[in-house]
Amino acid sequence: MPELPEVETIARNLREGNGSPPIPGQRIVSFSTDWPRHVAHPSLHTFNRRIQNREIVDVKRRGKYLVFPLDHETLLIHLRMSGDLRLAPSQDPKDRFDHTIFSLDNGWDLRFSDARKFGRVSLYEDPEVVLGRLGPEPLAPDFTHDRLANMLHARKRNLKPLLLDQSFLAGLGNIYTDEALHQAGLHPLRRSDSLTKVEVKRLWRSIRESLNMGIRHNGASIDWVFRGGDFQRHFRVYKREGEPCFKCGTQIQRTVVGGRGTHFCPRCQSEDQL
DNA sequence: TAAAATGTTGGGTA
DNA sequence: ATACCCAACATTTT
Known part of the structure; x- marks a missing residue:
């Protein structure tokens, strides 16, 4: 959860x-x-x-x-x-x-x-x-988009596995990573060192908005309904395979990346950017 | 019944 | 050192 x-x-x-x-x-x-x-x-x-x-x-x-x-x-x-x-x-x-x-x-x-x-x-x-082995806190004031840019450009990894790496950034898991990548319009396999400044800023904002949205809804986890957490009703891609993207209507796809179920919109997060 | 599940770690490979 | 892939952990849910 x-x-x-x-x-x-x-x-x-x-x-x-x-x-x-x-x-x-x-x-x-x-x-x-x-x-x-x-x-x-x-x-x-x-x-x-x-x-x-x-x-x-x-x-x-x-x-x-x-x-x-x-x-x-x-x-x-x-x-x-x-x-x-x-x-x-x-x-x-x-x-x-x-x-x-x-x-x-x-x-x-x-x-x-x-x-x-x-x-x-x-x-x-x-x-x-x-x-001390953890990466920075994504919601901390000193986690700026410039800092994220430096971090991303210092690596040559696919975005999704990198964002899941707790020593890179602390706190993202499978749900919020998929949500943030969709909001940012970035393909999960995009290489971290290929992002433009504008894309980094979009990713930075998306990560923070996804996490803040989750907190605002008291968490997402499916089994948490009894505790009031209801973010799962607001998922844009996670667990929505085959359902229409809220932005463009294309069917959400599910693949496996780094051994984890990965949900994305093939149009908003096109393979063309790879 | 098989597959997948919100996470991490350790081993092997290149 | 960096990056990738898979198995393992133990159990429930779909």
């Missing part, structure tokens, strides 16, 4: 509280998991020992990571493909996907639900060890 807008939505809800108490200020009184591989670092034993009695000071996001600065060390959670984080009263029954649970001192649980079990939690004294 999670790309940047979904992770941002989760972080905001946890931080502000949304039908549940805000997380900052709460203390973790116990930790349990029925899927030990959720714990990526340090060892399960060490993680369990060090997480006890830590106060959660804040909830932030970096790329697709949820970042919880604690009174000592920092907890990182990555939702991968199917993860979700939500607060529930401790006495509420767990559902079958609630694999990892942080019990808080206010009677609530922070529950990591994860059907496919790809998600990871970790604890670092210096989270930059992990977060």
Whole structure:
């Protein structure tokens, strides 16, 4: 479920509280998991020992990571493909996907639900060890189109796989990449070093507008309807194979690029530009 | 029933 | 070093 807008939505809800108490200020009184591989670092034993009695000071996001600065060390959670984080009263029954649970001192649980079990939690004294490998934040003020131009021109890669590379740019996933490329009118296989200044600026604006639109709609993910996220009703190409492009009416095509399903309009994002 | 799925990583190849 | 491709991870949904 999670790309940047979904992770941002989760972080905001946890931080502000949304039908549940805000997380900052709460203390973790116990930790349990029925899927030990959720714990990526340090060892399960060490993680369990060090997480006890830590106060959660804040909830932030970096790329697709949820970042919880604690009174000592920092907890990182990555939702991968199917993860979700939500607060529930401790006495509420767990559902079958609630694999990892942080019990808080206010009677609530922070529950990591994860059907496919790809998600990871970790604890670092210096989270930059992990977060420092990420590319820039696409919504940060210092992410200018000039900077994007320099980044693109320094590489010779197809646009779609490059935009999905988290060490290039942090936060885009398969949905928002397809959406941004369509809005920019760029073919997914276009080489990064061939973009003109005008095209870079269009891509830059499209990336930011797609992500902001996702955040405005509280995320896109299909399974998120119950949480109010409804961006999936606004997809321009993703999951719309065979349906008409809203801009020109041509049928949206689906191909595979870099092993990922890729949706685009063969007219608005013509192969002629390759 | 087979195929695809919002992500990442590691291995092999060129 | 750069770039590409595929398998793996584990399970649900279409």
